[in-house]
Amino acid sequence: MTACKKESKHLTAMLLLLLAATLIGYGFEALHVQETNIVLIYVLAVLMIAWYTNSFLWGSVAAFLGTAAFNFFFTQPTFTLSVYDSDYFLTFLCMTAVAVFSAALTLQAKKYAAQVYMERRQTEQEQYRANLLRSISHDLRTPLMGIMGTSEQIMDMSVENDPRRALAKDIYQDADWLHSLVENILGLTRLQDGRVNIQQSAQALEEIIGSAVSQIEKNHPGYEIDVRLPETYIEIMADARLLAQVFVNLLDNAVKHTPQDGEIEILVNEKDDKKVEILVEDRGEGIAPADLPHVFELFYTTVEKGADVRPGIGLGLAVSKLVVEAHNGTIEAQNRKDGSGAVFRITLPVL
Amino acid sequence: MYNETILIVEDDLQIQNFIGYTLEEAGYFVIKTAKGAEAVRLAAAEPVDMMLLDMGLPDFDGIEVLHQVREWSQMPVIIVSARDQDQEKVEALDMGADDYLTKPFSARELLARIRLALRHYYRMAGNGGEDILVNRELRLDRNRHMVFRGEEEIHLTKLEYDLLALFMENQGKVLTYGSILKALYGKNYGSDTQALRALMAGLRRKLEKNTAKPEYIKTEIGIGYRMTEG
Known part of the structure; x- marks a missing residue:
């Protein structure tokens, strides 16, 4: 609705309500009801106008017009704006003041009620969302755990060259892939919420990196990750688990693209401007130039058809970027200058 | 060799089966239940040496099972939980749980943790007052x-x-x-x-x-x- 149309609607409403007040006033007069009650009817009309138009301006205009109408229709001499009894001036003044003041109060009460309502709805929605996430994650993870555990069991039960072993391994790997998908989607949902539920506290950077490295080395025996940290103790504000997941994602990528004896390293450098730079470097094939500008986009997958690497669905890096940015940091991707391989550079503010 | 009896408290039947089978293969005796109240009763009535306890049980919280069992027993308890339940894990560990496993975990990891918890328990029982x-x-x-x-x-x-x-x-x-x-x-x-x-x-x-x-x-x-x- 255009503003003009809206205002003319408000004008009509105001005139109708004042007209109604005047008619009721005539009714009161015919019944010889006290004059003060007519004043109250006008004040009531002003209140309704303020409520309906939701505007203090219209409320105030109505208050003045109401007073004028009372003067015009009901005080001697009627149908003029003059009065015989000068006491009426005080009545008009009070009437206008009461009407204006009530209009203001009405508006405030209305605004407050709307705010309370919105807040309550918001908390309800957040609660609902949190519960939903919780139950989805439980309902997805539990059967995946069953599938992974059982297929692993079958692998362990069958001898090396039994085809069943290979089949069970396929089941296991698919379930594992699905599991990391679930984790990333859950992480994404939580982060995209806007009012991200991340709880930052002072954390030791070496512990966050260390736990990611040990998780990767545990899951990928045969890979060794070289970590080089400065001697100083570096503290950052972080949600430790979320930030560790970023390094897990980056290292996971690195492992996927690097042959077993290829080097994967994490380098930490302190910068002068209260920042720390963390480089995650691998010796894989690097990132295709066509992919470079897009790697952090949600659901972006490579244009190059890699031979034996299972394509991702474009979540890990997108989630990582969201997490890093929630920590007031930056993340960028590039290729190594000294031979093949990718470098991910993260900067984070230090305490 | 003494074969320990392990009580598995887990409401998901597939996971209960998988864990049970893994432990039996490894030579442990296994008792299984899906209910918290039943778990407390079994821990008292049966010769249970240690317990694997899922935190999200249908009838009452795993933490409540732990609380009741810890009133009279120091048996090793390993908590099994989902990944984003740090608070519950910390609460359980502070209440005397020995270790925790995060779903999904592998059979190998499960067995390693069980051996670790039992070893720690026997060492403590043997009064670890070495100089x-x-x-x-x-x-x-x-x-x-x-x-x-x-x-x-x-x-x-x-x-x-x-x-x-x-x-x-x-x-x-x-x-x-x-x-x-x-x-x-x-x-x-x-x-x-x-x-x-x-x-x-x-x-x-x-x-x-x-x-x-x-x-x-x-x-x-x-x-x-x-x-x-x-």
């Missing part, structure tokens, strides 16, 4: 208040020494921030995990070759620390 505590190259002499790595003495501050002694006494066990602070500072330990992290960083710089890849004391993010066994 010299050893972990690989590391030796802590309680009489002389000295720490050695190989032949070389490591000079620690009083707090660093206490911290290391605590971990040497509890090798393999997860210690929560809260329980460490309590052990170091006594009753009014507060919750200054930031100071604890800094203290740990100092200790690691003296013990470990690479602080981001510690060999002795590992970080359990969001929970606390664990000293690995040699």
Whole structure:
């Protein structure tokens, strides 16, 4: 609705309500009801106008017009704006003041009620969302755990060259892939919420990196990750688990693209401007130039058809970027200058 | 050889089967239940040596089972939970659970944790009051208040020494921030995990070759620390 149309609607409403007040006033007069009650009817009309138009301006205009109408229709001499009894001036003044003041109060009460309502709805929605996430994650993870555990069991039960072993391994790997998908989607949902539920506290950077490295080395025996940290103790504000997941994602990528004896390293450098730079470097094939500008986009997958690497669905890096940015940091991707391989550079503010 | 009896408390039947089978294969006796109330009853009525406890049970919380069982038994308890339940894990560990596993975990990991918990339990039961505590190259002499790595003495501050002694006494066990602070500072330990992290960083710089890849004391993010066994 255009503003003009809206205002003319408000004008009509105001005139109708004042007209109604005047008619009721005539009714009161015919019944010889006290004059003060007519004043109250006008004040009531002003209140309704303020409520309906939701505007203090219209409320105030109505208050003045109401007073004028009372003067015009009901005080001697009627149908003029003059009065015989000068006491009426005080009545008009009070009437206008009461009407204006009530209009203001009405508006405030209305605004407050709307705010309370919105807040309550918001908390309800957040609660609902949190519960939903919780139950989805439980309902997805539990059967995946069953599938992974059982297929692993079958692998362990069958001898090396039994085809069943290979089949069970396929089941296991698919379930594992699905599991990391679930984790990333859950992480994404939580982060995209806007009012991200991340709880930052002072954390030791070496512990966050260390736990990611040990998780990767545990899951990928045969890979060794070289970590080089400065001697100083570096503290950052972080949600430790979320930030560790970023390094897990980056290292996971690195492992996927690097042959077993290829080097994967994490380098930490302190910068002068209260920042720390963390480089995650691998010796894989690097990132295709066509992919470079897009790697952090949600659901972006490579244009190059890699031979034996299972394509991702474009979540890990997108989630990582969201997490890093929630920590007031930056993340960028590039290729190594000294031979093949990718470098991910993260900067984070230090305490 | 004595075969321990392990009580599995898990409401998902597939996972219950998988765990049960894994443990039976490994030579343990297994009792299974999906209900918390039943778990408490079984722990008391049957010759149970240790318990695997899922935190999300249909009838009542895993934490409640732990609370009731801990009133009369010190049997090792390993908590099984989903990934984003740090608070529950910490609560359970502080209440006397020995370790935790996060779903999904592998059979290998499960068995390793069970052996670890049982070993720790037997060592504690055998009154671990040795004067010299050893972990690989590391030796802590309680009489002389000295720490050695190989032949070389490591000079620690009083707090660093206490911290290391605590971990040497509890090798393999997860210690929560809260329980460490309590052990170091006594009753009014507060919750200054930031100071604890800094203290740990100092200790690691003296013990470990690479602080981001510690060999002795590992970080359990969001929970606390664990000293690995040699």
